[in-house]
Amino acid sequence: MEKIKIELTKNPRPKPGDQSKLGFGNYFTDHMFVMNYDEGEGWHDPRIVPFENISLSPAAMCLHYAQEVFEGLKAYKAANGDILLFRPEENMIRLNLSNERLCIPLVDEKLAVKAVKELVKTDKDWIPTADGASLYIRPFIFAVDEHVGVRPAKSLMFMIILSPVGAYYPGGLNPVKIFVEKHYVRAVKGGTGYTKAGVNYASSLKAQDEAQKSGYSQVLWLDGINHKYIEEVGTMNVFFTIGDETVTPSLQGSVLSGITRKSCIELMQNWGIKVCERRISMDKIEKAADSGLLREAFGTGTAAVISPIGELKAGDKTIKINNGEIGPISQRLYDTLTDIQWGRAEDTFGWTRKVL
DSSP: OOOOEEOOOSSOOOOOSOGGGOOSSOOOOSEEEEEEEETTTEEEEEEEEEOOOOOOOTTBHHHHHOOEEEOOEEEEEOTTSOEEEESHHHHHHHHHHHHHHTTOOOOOHHHHHHHHHHHHHHTGGGSOOSTTOEEEEEEEEEEOOBOOSSSOOSEEEEEEEEEEEOOSOTTOOOOEEEEEESSOOOOOTTTTTTSOBHHHHHTTHHHHHHHHHTTOSEEEEEOTTTSOBEEEETTBEEEEEETTEEEEOOOSSSSOOOHHHHHHHHHHHHHTOEEEEOOOBHHHHHHHHHTTOEEEEEEEETTTEEEEEEEEEETTEEEEOGGGSOOHHHHHHHHHHHHHHTTSSOOTTOOEEEOO
């Protein structure tokens, strides 16, 4: 494994003074990881350097053809001082899944995890200690060829940046209102919906903007062919508890394979809760709500961990879920996952990785 060179900054960036006002993605740490790819040489020169702007040609292919992928994970400061990562190997497996689909050369997953650890060690003083706060980690790869013409890139950059972020729910774990999108399409099977690529998020912006203008925090996407089957929320996977069964859409090429999603499935299976991955239509959700069988719904993702859903807006119909309150499964999953991530509970699954 190639050694990662480290160049420390001589001009440290000012740290935010009030951790209660961190928000998400507003501040960035002193250093970043960079590694280059060139055809014939492969990935080379892994290094940690001071955080700074990068220089790109106006003809850089990423600006014209969106050959770009990314990941998202967090570092957590435990009460005993340990710095913990949550299942980082899964992020790098998924990064390579995205790479393969977008014709980006695969990265050494072990080196990528090592790069995350070394960068977090370098900027460990940036990890916030306020309740619920953490250090967000953003690995990403993009094409840098100076070329206007559609083809896979021959030169790329792999970078990792860090951002201290506040608690996702500063006022408590409150259910969100979700708009069911029946007009716009995010992804179809055979496309890039199962990857973590910027193009997927760009195509979701219009629907997201319209939903927010109508008072809804996110969009629930339906399949792109029939506009019938549930896929995922804008930035999260989604689960529904109907009767005694919790259902999440199966991974069929247009749904992101979320790491929090996977962890929730494994936890519920361990607890003896009936959980199923399958296609489920919006009609069935509406019928379950009408019959009183829809007990709770929630989204899962790195940023929020668990986001309980209190209301769905489907056309002219408004569906209230669990009286707009968090359900018992949502609460138990949130408590268990965050206790593991912050080192408050024993990690019997072997999911956390100690950085320091």
